[in-house]
Amino acid sequence: MIKEKDKNQLTNWEIVSVNPADKTWNWKDLFCFWGNNIQSIIGFSLIASLYLVYELNTMVVFLGCIIGSLFVYIFANLVGKPSQKHGIPFPVFLRISMGVHGARYIAMSRGIVGVFMFGVQTFFLSKSFSYLIRISLFSIDSSIQEDKIFLVFFLNLNIVDWVSFIFAISLQIYLFSKGHHFTKIFINFSALFIYFGLISFLVIIFSEHYDDLSQSFKDLMVYKNLFLTENIIPIISIAGTIFTYFSIVIVNFGDFSRYVKNEKELRKGNLSLILNLVVFSFFAVFIVIGADIILNKNLNQMDQIFTNPTDIIGKFDNMVLTIVVLFFILFATASTNLIANYIPTQNALLNFFPNNLTLKSSGIIIAIIGFLVGIFWVPLLSQIGILSFVDTLGSFFGPIFGIIVVDYYLVKKGKIDNKDLFSSKNNGLYYFSKGWHIKSIYSLIIGFIFSSSTIWNIDLRFLQSFSWLIGALIASITYYLLAHR
Secondary structure, three states, X not given: OOOOOOOOOOOOOOOOOOOHHHOOEOHHHHHHHHHHHHOOHHHHHHHHHHHHHOOOOHHHHHHHHHHHHHHHHHHHHHHHHHHHHHOOOHHHHOHHHHOOOHHHHHHHHHHXXXXXXXXXXXXXXXXXXXXXXXXXXXXXXXXXXXXXXXXXXXXXXXXXXHHHHHHHHHHHHHHHOOOHHHHHHHHHHHHHHHHHHHHHHHHHHXXXXXXXXXXXXXHHOOOOOOOOHHHHHHHHHHHHHHHHHHHHHHOOOHHHHOOEOOHHHHHHHHHHHHHHHHHHHHHHHHHHHHHHHHHOOOOOOHHHOOOOHHHHHHHOOOHHHHHHHHHHHHHHHHHHHHHHHHHHHHHHHHHHOOOOOOHHHHHHHHHHHHHHHHHOOOXXXXXXXXXXXHHHHHOOHHHHHHHHHHHXXXXXXXXXXXXXXXXXXXXXXXXXXXXXXXXXXXXXXXXHHHHHHHHHOHHHHHHHHHHHHHHHHHHHHHHHHHHOO
């Protein structure tokens, strides 16, 4: 009699331990990974604003950015090492502390935020496509867009907007569903392509306005009075802002570190985050100052300096330059969407429905939900304060990080049973109480209360930049006291 093979409800070939032959990422790949995370429009505007619009000593801002990135480096190493060592993504790693079933639901909190932001980012990505289409139509016939078909709007979108949005979401799903080998290629190409664009634009500005640009930059580099006591709070605030910007990718960094060759490459690659921040800050500041020299000829009125790249390019009456920059924006937005939103959501879905989903089917689900989020973003979602709900859900990420790090390093001493990690049997090591680890869930709720209070309590909103860290600290202490023996 042939014994029927037991079905393992937790196994999916996309989330099992990575074959050692597939661990091909090195520090250069991680350099591109962190480069993609900062090369978005939001990243450019944030860095430029901190250096130029924020009324602070430039070196104070620089020091705050370095401190913030150091914290990201430390935490990325902590959460990335287990996944690198065992070859497992974030949702699977979550099973050792939350339980095999608890991890399904806890990981989906990251998936929900990811798929929502994927839809929003895709909506803004489609705007670049729509600009290119409009430019093309205008070059063919300057009056063609006055036809009735272009004046009909549904959900605040006309035919050009609809075509652009559908194309943007379809193209991303097609490309992003090709697997981790293509993901690596896309991330590397995008990072290097965008840096090439930044270098080219900077060379053009330098060649025409070298004297003005160099003098303006010297005026910003103020070293005096850097370590005065009144600079402490600003430095801490800036560090918190930088950390908050990167915190969205820290908790699920294991989704990418699982492909890194070894721990040495992991640490070197994560250290390149600081290099990326320094290099990108250099480009952002010079480009913004150079654009201001060209456009305003007035560097004294700092509040009038444009820090958003779309605003900057919109002021240049140069069609070729506009088209080129739009292509750079397309790659920057798409690569950020892949790393921060698509991959985390896909792994969360594969972990939730391991027996039913594949890369393509999970991609279709992301496409459908992202499509709905994108088309309703302007007429509905952006009007009802849904971002507060997303921020609240994001308040789980810090506590999740605190629990899984303390559990792995201090409670379980770095030991994982790979067999039980994919077992749903009630005698499995990570089955706990019906698949849930009650101590972790309790610690998660306590950490979430403290973290989310910085959002909902008006008196505590001055701590909102540190909500992630607060939640991580409270949850980790609570869990250690409960679980340590």
